[in-house]
Amino acid sequence: MARQARQTPDRETAADTDRADIPAPRESRSWLWSLGIGIAILAIIGLVPLTGDQSTLSLWTFILMYCVLAQSWNFIGGFAGRAAFGNVAFFGIGAYTVSLLLLQNKPFWLGLALAPIIAGAFAFLLGLPVLRLKGHYFAIATLGVAAALGEIVQAENVGAPAGEISLTPPDLNFQISNALFFYGFLVVSLLTLLGTAWLTRTRFGYALVAIRENEQAAESLGIATYWYKVGAFVLSAIPTAIAGGLFAYWQLSFDPVGEGGAFDVTISVAMILMTFLGGAGTIIGPLLGAIIIEYLDQSTSIAFTSIHGPLLGALIILVTIFLPQGLVRLVQELLRSPAGVKQSYPMRIKQGVQRVTRFILSNGV
Amino acid sequence: MAQYVVNWILLGCFYAAIGVGFSLIWGIMNIVNLAQGSLIIIGGYAAYFSYTLLHINPFLCILVSMVVGFIVGYIIQYLIINRVIRAPILVTFMLTFGLDLLLSNVMQAIFTGGYRSINTTYSSAAVNLLGAHIPLLNVAVAVIAVGLTALLSLFLSRTRLGNAILAVGMDREAAQLMGIGVANTYALTFGIGSALAGAAGAMLAMTLQFSPIFTGQYTLFAFVIVALGGLGTPWAALAGGMLFALAEVFGPLFPGFGHGPEIGYGLEIAIAFVVLVLVLIVRPNGVLGRPFYS
Numbered sequence: 001m002a003r004q005a006r007q008t009p010d011r012e013t014a015a016d017t018d019r020a021d022i023p024a025p026r027e028s029r030s031w032l033w034s035l036g037i038g039i040a041i042l043a044i045i046g047l048v049p050l051t052g053d054q055s056t057l058s059l060w061t062f063i064l065m066y067c068v069l070a071q072s073w074n075f076i077g078g079f080a081g082r083a084a085f086g087n088v089a090f091f092g093i094g095a096y097t098v099s100l101l102l103l104q105n106k107p108f109w110l111g112l113a114l115a116p117i118i119a120g121a122f123a124f125l126l127g128l129p130v131l132r133l134k135g136h137y138f139a140i141a142t143l144g145v146a147a148a149l150g151e152i153v154q155a156e157n158v159g160a161p162a163g164e165i166s167l168t169p170p171d172l173n174f175q176i177s178n179a180l181f182f183y184g185f186l187v188v189s190l191l192t193l194l195g196t197a198w199l200t201r202t203r204f205g206y207a208l209v210a211i212r213e214n215e216q217a218a219e220s221l222g223i224a225t226y227w228y229k230v231g232a233f234v235l236s237a238i239p240t241a242i243a244g245g246l247f248a249y250w251q252l253s254f255d256p257v258g259e260g261g262a263f264d265v266t267i268s269v270a271m272i273l274m275t276f277l278g279g280a281g282t283i284i285g286p287l288l289g290a291i292i293i294e295y296l297d298q299s300t301s302i303a304f305t306s307i308h309g310p311l312l313g314a315l316i317i318l319v320t321i322f323l324p325q326g327l328v329r330l331v332q333e334l335l336r337s338p339a340g341v342k343q344s345y346p347m348r349i350k351q352g353v354q355r356v357t358r359f360i361l362s363n364g365v
Numbered sequence: 366m367a368q369y370v371v372n373w374i375l376l377g378c379f380y381a382a383i384g385v386g387f388s389l390i391w392g393i394m395n396i397v398n399l400a401q402g403s404l405i406i407i408g409g410y411a412a413y414f415s416y417t418l419l420h421i422n423p424f425l426c427i428l429v430s431m432v433v434g435f436i437v438g439y440i441i442q443y444l445i446i447n448r449v450i451r452a453p454i455l456v457t458f459m460l461t462f463g464l465d466l467l468l469s470n471v472m473q474a475i476f477t478g479g480y481r482s483i484n485t486t487y488s489s490a491a492v493n494l495l496g497a498h499i500p501l502l503n504v505a506v507a508v509i510a511v512g513l514t515a516l517l518s519l520f521l522s523r524t525r526l527g528n529a530i531l532a533v534g535m536d537r538e539a540a541q542l543m544g545i546g547v548a549n550t551y552a553l554t555f556g557i558g559s560a561l562a563g564a565a566g567a568m569l570a571m572t573l574q575f576s577p578i579f580t581g582q583y584t585l586f587a588f589v590i591v592a593l594g595g596l597g598t599p600w601a602a603l604a605g606g607m608l609f610a611l612a613e614v615f616g617p618l619f620p621g622f623g624h625g626p627e628i629g630y631g632l633e634i635a636i637a638f639v640v641l642v643l644v645l646i647v648r649p650n651g652v653l654g655r656p657f658y659s
Contacts, residue, residue, distance in 0.1 A: 083455045083458060133646070136458075137592065140588055148638040276455075310466070313468075316460065321445070321460070324449065365547050365548040
């Protein structure tokens, strides 16, 4: 549990609160700032279709898809602090729900409405046993379920031989339909952003953070930790499944397993890496992480195909060593001044750099 | 049926070799080493090249792979993983995933993704017993795998260094107060774990074939084997290997399950994972595991 407690960078506040002359803490407005910045970012991205360039549009549609995925992983991984490694399962469930219904000539909206319901129910039923597991075991179990689902879809020929789906394109001009998918992802991302901001203001969100920081302490305060974790798991499944459904009809053809497949485990890893880079448990962290990593990923995979994999690997290593708290917390930490003391910005940044360095070093032996 | 039992025992012992290094690293340092598959493949290449270029006896190639594995592992732990050893588990999880991505891609770039294997004149030697075909090379590999497990167990319980490793695993701070250099001990632990992975890679090269494309698959195998067996003793890896092989060898006997030509295709993996999740729910510490560290 000492491990968990280290997630808060400001350990020196314990000493600060001993001083009697500290004014009562003002209610923090940082969530409003975060929400505002998040909406502004999405609004700017929303202008991309105006460029009329299809490859740019495709790039940013992928980025928005990963924004949704990272944001929804943030519920279970960032707020509740569970090492969920199998969230791609919900993505795959969404993709196959939509595909199977489309293959039976049912309307797209029906699939898109059913996908989150089925994935949510699956998350609930799966969460009941696996959320009783601790730490690595939870990670393994979720990873295993995602891998197994992909294998089953492939082996049982779900939807098509070897699960290799191929759909008829929507009856629209492809430029219009691509723009519609782009805005679909944008809307889901925006709703998830609003949901995250709302979560940080509710009892539910506070309970999840309490569980992340110290589960036993949370339990002893009367928080039904188990049910809150199940709730967070279901919450993270819902937008993921919608993204999976949109992905299916946007891409039209995809495999169950393998690179770019609907149950590809690297999608799970991408969600986690993006959330980590931006800041797990923050409002706009996953958004920033998804934009940075997916942009780098897509542009390097075109420019330097051969060194794309090693680059991503090296990036992961650097981020985990030097940015374990993510960009958002890094900026907060650099600009923070001790409670009740007015400080100039150069002074704050100087002390912030010291705090961050100390924190990074404290992770080592 | 005798054939299935033979296959099961031989595969189970080989899987123990895949899992035992992973189990040591996880049990002592609480790191799930997702780069284990890459370390196994590095061992495979070390054995392959010392056989094809230097013409060393394949069984001595296992030693070469272990030395290479140890050096690579020591450096990785000392320079990289030691920097985040106290961070939450997700951080080390991500870090080792990044390492795996880096190592496997670099190997693919240097050696291409093609399959390689060590073929000797006696590779196909076998005896027939009770109607079962018993390949002798696989028997030798199984014996070596069990021997390495026994050696690790003796090393941990009987030597000062082994005791130091166990002590650090039980309580880092207390071990530090007793004068054990934690950074170095961790690096040694990871080195030994990688050496065992190297040995597994050499044995993989001798009995099957290997390619850097499948690093993730072997990591996944190690993961499942160790979680099935449990942490706390090297013998648990053997138990986990046996259980995992059980699902893989006997799974296709049941009607309706696909069975492909490669390991890892068809439903064996899905079955293994279902078994894994069930075992974890009933016995969260694995079949033989003790709540030694977690």
